[in-house]
Amino acid sequence: MTFVVIDNCIKCKYTDCVEVCPVDAFHEGPNFLAIDPDECIDCTLCEPECPINAIYPEDDVPAGQEEFVALNAELAKSWPVITERKDALPDAKDWEGRPDKLKLLQR
DSSP states (O other): OOEEEOGGGTTTOOOTTGGGOTTOOEEEOSSOEEEOTTTOOOOOOSGGGOTTOOEEEGGGOOTTOTHHHHHHHHHHHHSOBOOSOOOOOTTHHHHTTOSOOGGGOOO
16 A cells, blocks of 8 residues: 545645655656655655645545545656755645545656
8 A cells, every 4th residue: 555645736746744754756847846656655654744744645535635646656757856845835734635636647
């Protein structure tokens, strides 16, 4: 099993999670993070670090967010690894908890 970043991360991109990842499974895009399922070791360290609850175990991804399982795998292949915390996007607070942000994902 792997962990999955869901749409609440889009346009927020908090990176508290990347510092605790022991295997460098996180990849960074312009306004979203993705977890590489081939690297993730299911250590559970990242999930509680996310301040907006945007990380879930693959088997517990909320209803309507299932497409993010495949999306994380796809994006992790082309985005660079991120291992150090960065500031969130400037208007992250404005986007926290907004639904249906997939159309805003920048690849």
